[in-house]
Amino acid sequence: MTAPWWQQDAAGMAQAVAARDVTATALVADCLARIAQTDARVNALTAVLSERALARAARIDAGLAHSTHATQAALPLLGVPFAVKNLFDVEGIATLAGSKIERGSAPATADGLLVQRLEAAGAILVGALNMDEYAYGFTTENSHEGACHNPHDLARIAGGSSGGSGAAVAAGQVPITLGSDTNGSIRVPASLCGVFGLKPTFGRLPRTGSFPFISSLDHLGPMARSVRDLALAYDALQGPEAPGAHTDAGCAQRPVEPVAPTLGQGSAGLRIGVLGGYFADNALPEARAAVARVAQALGAEAEPVELPLVEAGRAAAFLITNAEAGALHLDNLRMRAADFEPLSRDRFLAGALIPAAWVARAQRVRGRYARAAAAVLARYDLLLAPATPCAATPIGTERFDLNGRDLPLRPNMGLLTQPISCIGLPVCSVPVWGAHPNLPIGVQLIAAPWREDLALRAAAVLEAAGICQAPVASL
Template sequence: MTAPWWQQDAAGMAQAVAARDVSATALVTACLDRIEQTDARVNAFTAVLRARALARAARIDAGLAAGTQAALPLLGVPFAVKNLFDVAGLTTLAGSKIERDRPPARADGLLVQRLEAAGAILVGALNMDEYAYGFTTENSHEGACHNPHDLARIAGGSSGGSGAAVAAGQVPITLGSDTNGSIRVPSSLCGVFGLKPTFGRLPRTGSFPFISSLDHLGPMARSVRDLALAYDAMQGPEAAAAHTDAGCAQRPAEPVAHDLETGITGLRIGVLGGYFADNALPEARAAVARVAQALGAEAEPVELPLVEAGRAAAFLITNAEAGALHLDNLRTRAADFEPLSRDRFLAGALIPAAWVARAQRVRSRYAHEAARVLSRYDLLLAPATPCAATPIGTERFNLNGRDLPLRPNMGLLTQPLSCIGLPVCAVPVWGAHASLPIGVQIIAAPWREDLALRAATVLEAAGICRAPIAIL
């Protein structure tokens, strides 16, 4: 029996639309119906663009009938974006109450435009932590996003809606942002594939900022090939006349989808120990062990020097930049922030400039040490989260005998990597926890996303990593 179209991955959907085995309209309608049937329980979407999506699908179908529509890599594939991406006609909320007063965006964000240029069809905007500051997507303005694999548990954050929408079978591809772990944490907890590219690889024009020196944008998906197709579609420099993102490296596109099956023969793969093992519960360590064995990683743990200092520096930089960004609203509309966000932003606004300067020096030194480690290894492995998804409303958790606040510490293992801009693919492992997925980070040197995705492809082919659609 053939599975319903909404259960296919994006690559399979695009091939079917190009071959006219299914119309783009039927495909989009199936995904819109799935959203309508499931989102009251998941709460992944904050806006559904039914009319826009169906109109675009009809244009694709008409072009195919006339023989004028090219067979694009994501032809007819529905996707959705975290609600900090600009979408023409929608107010860019960034998970907040305050931004609701802004006028609607005049144009789609650049990465939205690039995905649609590759044939994809935008169907909506997604739930997130307020101003991307959190790891649980328990948003007080929109309501908590629920993990599709256990609706009583968190989806992770801050791109929680992006992870949940893929896991729920609502769309095969979503876009998220990752400043301190906000793609990798929900990928881990929702059991989907996620890619945080090298800092500066993808332009951020047309997205609401959190921390300009740390913000990354990237895809989340149902399969590794979907991740690669979306990533390839979004690569490349901004047009010179429109170049507004100072953090964009303006690097030429380096496509990866055609090399996914190259394998990992000859690659030297290490497992990060020390800090990364100490801050992981048994299920997270077990997931890494399964991945390490499948990839033939070296048994001796690898130490990453200055990792704790690097994370501390990232915390200071995050709070200081966020406090400065939101200072005006903190003075005039403090009551409209979520309490936890408000308190952290206020604290950040009080951090002395000398502390921030010192944090940037520590960050630079830590990046140098990480580069030395990556000169000896092609890939490194680490847990993506300390534990599997926790119940919604959990305030604290026990991490190897330490009682810690949950919300900041779900990013314990991701923050030290994003603060130095390394590319990371998060892959979902089942079986390490009794009933839930948990992710592993595959870390590469800058600009070597291809190696991380090749390793992820090996794991997916072996059945070690997979992203099944939740039963809802």
């Protein structure tokens, strides 16, 4: 193999380790060297766990000498390096959630459940990743850790709040990362960094061992540079909590429903529509062009589909987000307000003052909107929409022009993702090149609850056709 190992996808890495073409130790060492070479410019990682990763790789290599083919087949991510947003618990380090305040917290005593599941599938954790403070933002311009830079243009944002998760994959530092998505925090950086990202159905993956943002909206999920890698990671993450655990009240306790075996089934026969109205009005030409390319490749219906109550749904999501976040951080707002990032602090303070009656009304609106969306999805298997209004903007950008409207950038990078996560629908964000002259931009493949398989099947079709690709940045 002529290309460096860090340029390979996770599936190829795992197959090579199983075939003894490369050791897990060599893969991890290659990954750590790539991080050392690039991260001073990208700033994707907040902690590099070299000692832990190399020790685990050595154990995997030693175990391979005595393992059977059946044992190796049960480890689809054998030897694959990965990293996680620093709101996942990692044994031995504090769970920072992008904040200054949590730096005084005790180290986690165990890995988060999804970290454990990836390692149970053979993967190797190599680091924790940069993010917006307490996951409240869409740019990862973190004043405590420094801004995360987009690997395809280091002067631009990586998106957020899982910016480090998107940037690490795009930079070739690791082939798989974990992020969180409350209002778009996987799909926005996936769009801007040009990688594949999956926000599963709300409740599909347990959140045990992660720092919460908004418990009624939080999702966890993977990002990767190929659809197969995304599916392999997602399958490894699936499953209910352990019997009797129930530490995540939002977990649906649903059994594993593997998607990797279905990737080759294609998109023939799927009813696919393109969301218009709100989703077209709030997208620049480059975003609409990306959707048009995907729609043509998938044979989507030409007539735009309207999603009723979408603006009311987004407004409800904003209100619920602010209110729950304000309540969660109320004690620190009282005692340590100066230690928050100013923008986060002000939004948390505003949320703490929202009347309970407003929150109750927002939840009722959310319910009506969810029922309206379900009626639309009864007619379609997939809905297409831009993932972000535009491609990545320069770091430090405060405002942008959206079709003649001057808007603040930070909240509005999530204009098109927030109404979808508000009602918990599964979405795969796929990267499209060519709609913008030099940068990628994502398209959301939106399915009905529990039908992640349909979104990933369509993503595989687009990848095979060359419409959606996630190349490693040259840096």
